[in-house]
Amino acid sequence: MAKQYPAGTAYHEAGHAVVGHALGLRVQGIHINEHDEGGGAHIECAAKLSFVEQAALRLAGMKAQTMWKQESALPLGEDDNKRFVMQCSNLSNECREAIRMRAFELAGEKLEKHAGAVEAVAKHLIMHGKMTQAEFETVMGAQ
Numbered sequence: 001m002a003k004q005y006p007a008g009t010a011y012h013e014a015g016h017a018v019v020g021h022a023l024g025l026r027v028q029g030i031h032i033n034e035h036d037e038g039g040g041a042h043i044e045c046a047a048k049l050s051f052v053e054q055a056a057l058r059l060a061g062m063k064a065q066t067m068w069k070q071e072s073a074l075p076l077g078e079d080d081n082k083r084f085v086m087q088c089s090n091l092s093n094e095c096r097e098a099i100r101m102r103a104f105e106l107a108g109e110k111l112e113k114h115a116g117a118v119e120a121v122a123k124h125l126i127m128h129g130k131m132t133q134a135e136f137e138t139v140m141g142a143q
Contacts, residue, residue: 005032008072009039010125015064016041022110031130037074055103063107117143
């Protein structure tokens with residue numbers, strides 16, 4: 001039987017990739033690490049996005065895991081959350097939490113709109129552990 005990669009990681013990375021694409025960014029590939037449950041979605045620079053859109057992209061992996069009820073052995077969102085907090089370092093706690101709520105809401109809207117793509121990308125990652133830019137674009141084009 002072929003190796004299967006962790007579903008929690010697959011949905012987490014699919015969330016980042018699909019939200020990035022939905023926000024107009026190019027996804028260059030996605031992978032799940034062989035040695036642990038980590039992974040990455042390789043997405044072009046998000047500097048052209050608004051502050052809240054950048055936050056939504058950062059928090060999209062955690063939102064996808066929550067929406068699809070996919071837990072993971074490792075806390076996959078720790079680095080994402082640290083980057084979000086750094087992004088908001090000059091803001092008050094109240095403002096940061098308002099942005100977090102809006103970012104999770106925006107990520108959820110994009111994930112819900114493209115739910116079929118999230119599932120297709122995650123299933124591919126579970127089976128193969130990686131997805132090329134061309135494979136990702138094919139999935140997104142089919143939605």
